Amino acid sequence: MIETRGLSKTFTSGAEAVRGVDLSVSAGEIVGFLGPNGAGKTTTMRMLTTLLTPTSGTATVAGRDLLRDPAGVRRRIGYVAQNSTLNPVNPLAEELELQVMLYGFRRAEARARIARVMASLELTGLESSAAMTLSGGQKRRFDLAFGLIHDPALLFLDEPTTGLDPQSRANLWKHVRTLRDQGLTVFLTTHYLDEADALCDRVIIIDRGAVVAEGAPAELKTGGRTLDEVFLDLTGRSLREDVPA
Incomplete structure (x- = not known):
């Protein structure tokens, strides 16, 4: 589902953020991508999502x-950013309907998809x-829901549970596991090692690009x-230092 060879990113400032990353992610896996701040994980995810x-x-x-x-990649992936991009005032079903129709679906199909996704995520x-x-x-x-509404084959989650209480975190984990059981591949970053341990089939640790x-x-x-x-041995510091307060 993801295969990279020598993937690199050097910014115009000369900063080498990612240095020849090789990744392989199989269909149906939940893979956690871990690294301290500045390790290159966000840059890697932004490359993989065409940003x-x-x-x-x-x-x-x-x-x-x-x-x-890149347009073909965007049609086949879902991406949920770390910070919510929800419109604070509009009815969310209307926002979802617009999102589905931007992918080329007619209104009736859009509403059917919204109903299915809302039910699966306990949002009805x-x-x-x-x-x-x-x-x-x-x-x-x-x-x-916004990341899933067009039925992607691969879902990217950027620190999906940051700031959530323990009950909400556990609820989101349940939904992510269900998606994997339904055949979706999930690639996520997290600063919570207990999350990576409990949720991921495999973890990839990046440091210094x-x-x-x-x-x-x-x-x-x-x-x-x-x-x-393990993380401390490999990177020289605990990932817990990077967990937002």
Whole structure:
């Protein structure tokens, strides 16, 4: 579902943010992408979602060539940013309907898709609500609805549970697992090592622009180590230092 070779990004300032990253993500996986601030994970995700153009390297995302067919990539992926982009005052079902129709679906199909996604995310009954009236967990599930409404093959989640209370985090984890069980591939960044441990089939750790380790959480935690200890050994500091207050 994702295959990169030598993916790199150097900005015009000369800063080398990503240095020859090789990634391989199979269909149906939940893969966590971990790294301290400045490690290159956000830049990598922005390249994979066509928001940044790589300086060098190759990538295939959701079966489309990242450089030759970025529009094809965008049609086949969903992207949920770290910060919510919901309109605070408009009815969210209207916003979702517009989103679906921008993908070329007619109004009747758009409404059918909205009903399905709302039901799957336990949002039925909130169609006329505005984002400003919702709880943090409800807002995050609506963010997820916007990323899923066109039935993508691959979903990118950028720190999906930052700022949520434990119950809302657990609820979102449940929905992400259900999506994986339905065949969706999920690629997420997180600053919560317990989240990566509990949710991800595999984790990839990046530091200073390069991948330094990857594997299932249980494979990385050899010798009774915790994922925190593994991360500290590989990067020189705990990821918990980067968790927003």
